[in-house]
Amino acid sequence: MRKFTPLIAAFGLILIATAQARDLDQDEALRLRQEGVIQPLQQLLQQAMQRYPGARLLEAELEEEDEQYVYEVELLTVDGQVRELELDAVSGRVLKDEEDD
Numbered sequence: 001m002r003k004f005t006p007l008i009a010a011f012g013l014i015l016i017a018t019a020q021a022r023d024l025d026q027d028e029a030l031r032l033r034q035e036g037v038i039q040p041l042q043q044l045l046q047q048a049m050q051r052y053p054g055a056r057l058l059e060a061e062l063e064e065e066d067e068q069y070v071y072e073v074e075l076l077t078v079d080g081q082v083r084e085l086e087l088d089a090v091s092g093r094v095l096k097d098e099e100d101d
Contacts, residue, residue: 024062024069038062038069038089045073047092048085054078062089074100 024032032038041060049055058074069089076082086096 021063021065024064029062032062032069032089039092041071044071044087044089044092048073048075048087048094051085051094051097052077052083055083058082070095 029038029041033040041062045057045060049057052075055075055077058076060071060073063070063072071087071089073085073087074082075085082100084096084098084100085094087093088095
C-alpha cells in the first residue's frame with residue numbers, strides 16, 4: 001500500500017488542477033458575450049496591446065478558473081519576449097502579466 005500512496009496523491013493533485021481551469025469552446029464564449037456576461041476579446045486585446053506597442057498576438061483563449069472567466073493571452077513583443085497575460089473577461093482587469101518561459 002505504501003508504494004501506491006505517492007501515486008494516489010499525485011493523481012489527486014492532477015484531478016484538483018484540472019478541476020480548477022476549464023477551456024471554453026467558441027460556442028460557449030459567443031453565448032456569454034451575447035448575454036453580456038463577458039467583454040469582447042477584441043476590446044480587452046486592445047488594452048493588452050497598449051502595454052506592448054507593436055506586439056503580435058500568438059494565442060488567446062477563454063477559460064473558467066475558480067468560477068471566474070479569464071482570457072489567457074500570449075503576445076510576442078517587438079524585442080522578442082513572449083508575454084503571458086490573464087485578463088478578467090468580466091471587468092477587463094489585468095490579473096497576470098509575466099514573461100512566458
